[in-house]
Amino acid sequence: MLTTLIEKLKKVKDYRKAQGIRHPLWVVLLIVILGLMSRNLGYRELENFAKINQKELRQVLKIKREKLPSYSTIRRAIEGVDWSNLIEIFNEWASDNYPYQEELDWLAVDGKSLRSTLIDYGNKSQNFVMIVSLFSQRTGCVLNLKKLENKKESEISQAQ
Numbered sequence: 001m002l003t004t005l006i007e008k009l010k011k012v013k014d015y016r017k018a019q020g021i022r023h024p025l026w027v028v029l030l031i032v033i034l035g036l037m038s039r040n041l042g043y044r045e046l047e048n049f050a051k052i053n054q055k056e057l058r059q060v061l062k063i064k065r066e067k068l069p070s071y072s073t074i075r076r077a078i079e080g081v082d083w084s085n086l087i088e089i090f091n092e093w094a095s096d097n098y099p100y101q102e103e104l105d106w107l108a109v110d111g112k113s114l115r116s117t118l119i120d121y122g123n124k125s126q127n128f129v130m131i132v133s134l135f136s137q138r139t140g141c142v143l144n145l146k147k148l149e150n151k152k153e154s155e156i157s158q159a160q
Contacts (some may be wrong), residue, residue, distance in 0.1 A: 003023075004025060004093060004096065004097060005033070005093055005097075006029050006030060006061070007036050008089045008090070008092060008093040009025075009029050009030055010024075010026045011086055012025055012026065012029060012082070012085055012086050012089055013082050013085050014081060015080050015081065016080070018133050019089070022065065022069075023065065023068070023069045023073060023159065025077060025081070025138070027061065027063060027068075027069070028069050028073065028074055028077040028078075029077070029081070030061070031043055031046060031049070031057070031068065031069060031074070032046055032074060032077075032078065034053075034057075035048070035049040035050070035063075040076035040107045042071075043071040043074050043075045043078075044071045045091045045147070046071065046074050047068075047069070047070055047071035047074060050068040050069060051068065052072070054068055065159055067108070081128070083131075083147050084147060086143075087131070087146065087147055089143045090141050090142075090145055091144050093142070094141065094142055094144060094145075097141075103152075105136050105137070105138050105139075106137040106138070107134055107135070107136060107137070108134070108135055108136075108137050109132060109133070109134055109158075110132070110133050110135075111131070111132040111133075111148075111158075112130060112131055112133075113129070113130045113150070127150060127151040128149070128150055128151075129147060129148070129149055129150075130147070130148050130149075130150055131145055131146070132145070132146045132147075132148060132158045133145050
């Protein structure tokens with residue numbers, strides 16, 4: 001399943017200029033995904049996750065570089081990534097890898113705002129970007145993601 005995720009992440013459009021790129025975008029994104037799955041929620045925590053697991057990550061991912069991405073590299077990559085493209089590719093991977101089950105499966109919906117899209121934290125009526133996820137409670141697998149702006153749509157409409 002990891003190899004199919006890597007294949008999909010390699011299709012995410014890299015917005016960065018070729019000069020100065022030390023780490024392929026798919027490597028950074030995979031470290032973010034694996035780190036988040038291990039409850040590492042901040043940029044520095046993701047960097048520490050990569051450092052602690054450096055030997056295994058380099059071996060499994062066949063990374064030739066000595067160092068893995070720093071927290072600032074991770075932050076810049078995340079801030080510039082095309083979320084629509086990434087979500088489309090993730091949804092494609094999730095639908096290919098979610099096992100079809102005959103039994104009833106409870107689905108849960110959760111929305112999270114992207115902190116970097118907030119301008120004034122005190123203003124409750126501002127527009128910001130959210131990611132809404134649909135996941136299986138039985139398997140814990142995310143089945144689908146959607147991006148929305150809170151002024152234009154709601155979590156409820158996306159869930160439906």
